[in-house]
Amino acid sequence: MLSFILPVAILLLWFFVTATNRVPEYILPGPVTLAKGGFDFFFGSLDLSPYSGTFWQHALASSKRVTTGFLLATILGVPTGIAAGNYPRFERILDPLIQAIRSIPGIGWLPLAMVWFGIGMKTAVFLIALAAFFPIYLNSMHGAKQVRLIWKRSALMLGAGPCAILTTVVLPGAMPSIVSGLRTGMGLSWAYVVLGELTGVPDGLGAVIMDARMLGQVQIILIGMISIALVGRLSDRLLLLLLRSVAWRKEMV
Amino acid sequence: MRRSRCQINVEDVGKIFSKNSATGTMEVEVLRDVNMYVWPGEMVCLLGPSGCGKTTLINILAGFEKTTRGKIFLDGSEVSGPGPDRGVVFQEDALFPWFNAWQNIAYGLRQKRVPRKEIERRVKMFIDMIGLQGFSHYFPDQLSGGMKQRVALARVLAISPTILLMDEPFAALDYQTRKSMHELLLDLWQNLQQTILFVTHDVEEALLLAGRIYIMSARPGTILQEIPIPFPWPRTQDILTETEFVSYKKSIFNLLKAQCVASHAL
Ligand SMILES: Nc1ncnc2c1ncn2[C@@H]1O[C@H](COP(=O)(O)OP(=O)(O)OP(=O)(O)O)[C@@H](O)[C@H]1O
Ligand SMILES: [Mg+2]
Numbered sequence: 001m002l003s004f005i006l007p008v009a010i011l012l013l014w015f016f017v018t019a020t021n022r023v024p025e026y027i028l029p030g031p032v033t034l035a036k037g038g039f040d041f042f043f044g045s046l047d048l049s050p051y052s053g054t055f056w057q058h059a060l061a062s063s064k065r066v067t068t069g070f071l072l073a074t075i076l077g078v079p080t081g082i083a084a085g086n087y088p089r090f091e092r093i094l095d096p097l098i099q100a101i102r103s104i105p106g107i108g109w110l111p112l113a114m115v116w117f118g119i120g121m122k123t124a125v126f127l128i129a130l131a132a133f134f135p136i137y138l139n140s141m142h143g144a145k146q147v148r149l150i151w152k153r154s155a156l157m158l159g160a161g162p163c164a165i166l167t168t169v170v171l172p173g174a175m176p177s178i179v180s181g182l183r184t185g186m187g188l189s190w191a192y193v194v195l196g197e198l199t200g201v202p203d204g205l206g207a208v209i210m211d212a213r214m215l216g217q218v219q220i221i222l223i224g225m226i227s228i229a230l231v232g233r234l235s236d237r238l239l240l241l242l243l244r245s246v247a248w249r250k251e252m253v
Numbered sequence: 254m255r256r257s258r259c260q261i262n263v264e265d266v267g268k269i270f271s272k273n274s275a276t277g278t279m280e281v282e283v284l285r286d287v288n289m290y291v292w293p294g295e296m297v298c299l300l301g302p303s304g305c306g307k308t309t310l311i312n313i314l315a316g317f318e319k320t321t322r323g324k325i326f327l328d329g330s331e332v333s334g335p336g337p338d339r340g341v342v343f344q345e346d347a348l349f350p351w352f353n354a355w356q357n358i359a360y361g362l363r364q365k366r367v368p369r370k371e372i373e374r375r376v377k378m379f380i381d382m383i384g385l386q387g388f389s390h391y392f393p394d395q396l397s398g399g400m401k402q403r404v405a406l407a408r409v410l411a412i413s414p415t416i417l418l419m420d421e422p423f424a425a426l427d428y429q430t431r432k433s434m435h436e437l438l439l440d441l442w443q444n445l446q447q448t449i450l451f452v453t454h455d456v457e458e459a460l461l462l463a464g465r466i467y468i469m470s471a472r473p474g475t476i477l478q479e480i481p482i483p484f485p486w487p488r489t490q491d492i493l494t495e496t497e498f499v500s501y502k503k504s505i506f507n508l509l510k511a512q513c514v515a516s517h518a519l
Contacts, residue, residue, distance in 0.1 A: 150343055150345055151347065151349060153315070153317050153335070153341070153347075154341075154343070154347045154348075156317075156334075157315060157340065157341050157409070158360050158361035158364055158412060159337035159364040160360075160364045161364075164364060168349075168360075169349070172351040175351070248351040248352065249350075252351060
């Protein structure tokens with residue numbers, strides 16, 4: 001109950017200031033306008049704006065970019081992280097370079113990415129992969145370092161070779177940490193897809209909010225923001241379900 | 254020659270750990286001139302005060318650590334690394350927490366690529382043997398301390414090692430559970446005839462289990478004395494109250510007490 005007090009109060013205040021026109025619609029549309037606009041954005045039945053019913057198309061475009069970038073980051077981040085955590089020599093070779101690159105903020109790569117990849121899918125995927133790589137790499141490395149020596153010794157003593165130790169001891173031992181890295185990476189992917197889409201691509205939820213600003217459709221900006229939050233949440237849930245189904249044990253995820 | 258007929262032969266083994274720190278290298282001498290042997294099929298206990306290097310010796314025998322001096326022969330050939338001929342039951346909980354009891358026991362057989370049917374048969378046999386029927390799908394953190402050590406024991410027995418290295422496997426258990434683990438171990442040993450080196454600092458446990466006891470000194474650990482234990486097999490808990498047992502216990506206690514005093518004086 002307590003947790004509802006503040007949201008309800010804000011909702012009431014919002015309704016009050018917009019209904020009485022203390023804040024004009026072009027700065028902040030009221031809850032009713034927003035709800036209608038949202039419904040229209042999803043189902044297109046009201047034909048309120050050029051964006052009627054386009055949610056699915058844009059969500060799909062953004063999801064494609066996020067999925068591609070995130071998969072790239074995972075494919076690169078998990079193995080290198082595990083290797084760096086498990087083999088100190090590999091860490092000494094690789095880690096300084098990665099830490100150096102990490103100190104450049106992800107947003108700072110945007111102009112260079114546009115030079116390299118132009119405007120569109122590739123730039124967004126590059127930015128996402130780059131941003132998601134670091135938490136995935138770092139958490140995988142941290143997880144691999146947490147793997148207890150006694151587990152590795154147990155496996156050795158039971159006849160496991162180096163490969164079997166990686167797949168049956170280091171990977172499951174590092175799993176909880178890898179999972180948190182992947183989730184952070186997924187969250188960042190959604191942040192960076194918006195950045196990648198602000199630059200004039202025709203579709204995607206990021207493009208919608210940037211575009212709506214130019215058309216003066218404030219309610220679409222807000223609706224777009226909420227849509228990104230919803231899709232981001234959903235992808236986190238889906239990621240968890242997927243990881244749970246491949247994990248050795250449900251409780252690890 | 255003794256070296257070729259013994260299952261385990263430890264010759265003049267010394268171990269020094271060196272640690273690099275800001276102030277230079279620090280050296281800790283843990284083992285010095287350790288000499289001991291174990292016959293095939295024999296159960297020998299290694300008894301010594303805390304910190305005298307028992308775990309270090311087990312790690313060397315298992316092939317996890319190298320000696321600084323001296324050599325170790327197993328069945329006449331020198332140890333080069335870990336291998337499934339030696340099963341280790343560790344002092345700490347060492348089960349794989351992401352595998353359930355069944356998968357933990359099956360682990361070694363899977364590594365050997367034993368056919369699935371055969372794995373199932375053998376794991377079931379060991380689960381029955383350790384009395385954990387109905388618990389095969391429990392994960393380590395859902396098992397009691399005693400059950401965990403049973404699984405740890407079954408996990409190594411499943412790969413039929415010729416040597417069992419047991420490092421205070423029951424030290425963390427309560428008295429009753431420990432007693433039942435002793436019975437289980439004596440039972441298994443009667444049936445499987447493994448060579449067992451059992452580390453403990455519990456005198457009663459050593460006397461109940463061992464055919465011979467080695468007493469170790471405080472650090473740097475060395476073998477102080479070798480004591481043959483004459484009680485006949487098969488043994489049960491009943492011998493704990495016999496007068497001969499009690500007098501052995503007393504004299505070993507006194508030996509160890511001297512070591513404890515020595516280690517505190519260091
Ligand atoms: N890797 C290591 N590096 C440095 N010192 C070590 C290392 N391993 C063990 N030691 C030291 O060696 C000594 C003996 O340790 P060990 O674990 O073998 O004793 P223990 O006899 O098994 O003791 P306990 O009965 O408490 O298990 C200790 O003083 C410990 O600090
Ligand atoms: Mg120890």
